[in-house]
Amino acid sequence: MSETPQPQTPTRADAVSTVSVIVIAYNDAAHVGDAVRSALAQGEAVGEVIVVDDASGDTTPEVLAGFADEPRVRPLIRRENSGGCGTPRNDGISAAVHPYVLFLDSDDLLLPGAVDGLLAVAAERSADVVAGICVRRELPEGRETVWAPSLYDVSQGATLPGTVLDGVEKHPEFVLDTLSVNKLYRRDFLDRHAIRFPDGAFHYEDFVFSARVQAAAPRLAVTDVPVYVWHVRRQAATLSISLRRASLANWEHRIAAHAAVLDVFRTAGRPALARAAQTKFLDYDLPMYLRELPQRTAAYRADWWTATRAHLAGFEAEAVADAQAPSRWLHAALTALAVVPEGWELTRFVELAAPLPRLVPPYPRAGDGTPVLAAAPADVPLEGLAEIAPAELPVAVDGSVTVGASTRLTLTVHDLYGRIAELRPTAVRVVFAERVSAAEVALDAPLLPAEEGWTATVSLPTAKLLRAGRLAAWSLRAELRGAAGTIGNAEVRAPQGAVDRRGMVLGRLGRVLLVQVVASARRGLVLRFAGGVVGARQVVSGRFRRLLAMR
Structure with missing residues (x-):
């Protein structure tokens, strides 16, 4: 059950307003205000921001009340929690009065210019749906990646941006994009085809909604307009549905x-x-x-x-x-x-x-x-x-590490039913990738024949892997080269039976380094370093031991 928003008095902005932004919220007082402000900041093209509060028990209603002086914000308060995200979004669609709708979750943001960019494409291409870029932002680190890069990131080879699809059957790869929030929809298209989200406590409702849209053969414009920031909060008290995989x-x-x-x-x-x-x-x-x-x-x-x-x-x-x-x-x-x-x-x-x-x-x-x-x-x-193409071979590369003033990595490249040998491997490029900053350090080495396949060794000053004032975590990747070019890329893994190692070593000039060499859940080799005064303080306080325990 919900309260229906009261009819709005027309304003000057209504003459140019074409979009209803539908925000859904449940017990998210800490973030919903920012989401609403990101929608309002889109400008006059946004005629209303319908905020559907799914019977929150925190101070979300009070946060929404703080927008009482903003005529475009229309709170819609549900009296009973729906158990999912579909019903409140459906309520928002039913309440919307403008030709286009856009969905926004309370803990995410619309990027500046998103609405104008999508509307321009919709008008130019007469599109029922316009799809743009969603950025996944990992918090608190801030690392960003493009959602479904094979569809949207031209730097990763995507070819669809700039095209218009009359239905997606000729591009079935588009079923990979199951998001509803990175798209602008003509409301009459949704109504004409009776497209709504599954109601009630149905999880992954985006999957079904997106399928219903695709099944209706929309005129779909694919763009590289940056639209949406999807915040991934892995340390939140209540994880989002997509992060509850332990259940x-x-x-x-x-x-x-x-x-x-x-x-x-x-x-x-x-x-x-x-x-x-x-x-x-x-x-x-x-x-x-x-x-x-x-x-x-x-x-x-x-x-x-x-x-x-x-x-x-x-x-x-x-x-x-x-x-x-x-x-x-x-x-x-x-x-x-x-x-x-x-x-x-x-x-x-x-x-x-x-x-x-x-x-x-x-x-x-x-x-x-x-x-x-x-x-x-x-x-x-x-x-x-x-x-299988050489660059896509599931090649196996193991690595063992010793750390002191220098960090030394010894690799073993395993043959793969003779496929690697056929390609005559000659060298390897080892890439150290820092997880927070995405910085990379690359080293080249020759591959030498060994009993298990081939081996190579690289070494670099450990100081190059330290980061001032914080813990630095590095994953390792090996790019194999052969007589005819790249053979394949592999994550460097800990050998079978390897155990995590941690301790203190002396770097140059007697500097104390705190080191951990670990294997991730799938045995990917990870190096963690902290050094100097910051590292010493972490050890004394016990914080470093907790950091070492993180996976």
């Missing part, structure tokens, strides 16, 4: 949403989009959760495995064939194994699900010599291995 219910909700997406496409007679959505699930959703399985309890893993196998059982063979090779192999393994694997066998699957997939030794073969993923019963053929 099995979260995965079950995601599966339910994906099943609903498939139903939307099939009911609308869009089988190509249904297949694309299945392929997207294999390449994106499945690996994201699979690579976190070692962090979960045995009961979670068993139930996750059962639920996942049941969902994948309905996937079409053509959709599986369109997935990337590592995803196809994981699908085959899940199909073959009725019970979740444990120990090293599970680790093997987890590493294959990494953002940079890695197929680790041993490299077993079937009786006829065919490469297989693992020992029986997971001895599924690695179909397509011979056809």
